[in-house]
Amino acid sequence: MDEQLMLVENLDMCFSTGKGNITALHNLSFDVKKGEFLAIVGPSGCGKSTLINILAGILRPTGGKVVLDGEEVREISPKMGMVFQKYAAFPWMTVRQNISYGPRIARKPKSEIEKITNHYSSMVGLEAYEHLYPKELSGGMSKRVDIARAYANQPEVLLMDEPFGALDDITKKQMQTELLNIWGQENKTVIFITHDLEEAIFLADRILVLRRPKEDQNSLNFIQPVPFSRPREPELRTCGEFVRLKAELSEVMLK
């Protein structure tokens, strides 16, 4: 559990725009342990999406580096599975075609593709909807497709950028429980961005709290370990310790 998987070193990200430079990330360093569930929170505009895009290799940082398994991340790679903030299932493919996309692209043998697809399709509870197109799905089902598709490609790390941000409260809580179950079964490292503290505490082993970068302060505010044991039940959200931690964090973030 404490084996280090990913290392982020002195990350800087500067966007040059017409009106000058915007610093989105400043001197950010942290590590990610193998198999852990890491949440990233922080005020709006502190660079969370920028960070996850750099981790995914979609953006190149202006300084520092990301190392995965001893190798620097330079471009988008299937080692990093992405669950985007927006619905990203290919609209022209059925649920099943979407989930099997990674294995099909990797030209795995047919029987293996079938096996993997069946596994992840049932894991997110979509067996009965495999023949539908994304336009025929609800928001929660679409997100399940995105998650199953990312898992089916068997990446080393799953990056999720506010995946449940667009869902209603009930669906969101259902999806959180499901995600924890999946994470428990699959033993894959998950990096999960959210602006929802409750979500972060409920899901994560550790919470990376970011702040808006300034000249003299780097992006990392602090790292908060989450003490609650697993498996976690929905009732955990109302227990005193949980509520206290949430209040504490929210106070720090407001400063």
Added chain:
Amino acid sequence: MKKTKRLYNEKYVKRAQNVIGLILVFGIWFVLSNYTDIPNLYLPSPQEIAACFVKYAEDIPGHILSSLYRIAIGFSIGSLLGILMGLMIGWSKNIRNILEPLVEFIRPMPPLALIPLFILWFGIGNKSKIIVIAFGAWVVLVVNTIEAVRNVDPLYIDAAKSLGAGTGDILRTVLIPAITPEIIAGIRVVAANSFGMCVAAEFMGTEAGFGYMIIEGRRFIMTDLLLVGVLLITISSMLVNACIKLIERRITRWVPRREE
């Protein structure tokens, strides 16, 4: 159950309304041509048109085939080249920089204005006619395809890459499916245009085709023959459009659209 029945009735009413408009126009035509003293030269009656169809029944298939042959070849070559070139321009920055100004320059050229030039280059035969049609199809589809490629959400390309897709995979599994609906819409426009361009090219000289019937009708002041030519074009164009629509239905089932 009740709802299906109502929908069914609504569909019926809609059909009936559709037919009413047609009957109305047809009726006015019938009355004007039969019971007023407008000369037949200007307005032949429906019966005369029908009689004309029967009279030329033997020749009509030949004319249809001549025109459809030109349209089919010109349309296919032009569309294919247009789509391929549009894909290349939309995909590669280098190709775009080289070719896009050229496309922008050619785009406003009316194909019909080029007919005399094409006749000069390729003769009065089938070749020049096919080339006009191909040119018209090419222009529309290049522009259409470039625009469609530009509209593809980069999110899908990033998603595909993060799932391990290479350039060829992205082209095959993301780009082409994503632009298909827009391409088919373009193809429908092009198909309709092709008929017009074919006829215009045939006006410049031919021995067979829709255009030939119309020109002959004018030359011998046989308005009914002229109208038969026009009707044949209209019907063929409608049938082609219906076929494309049928194909469209089948391959773009995934496209989110409001129910009609």
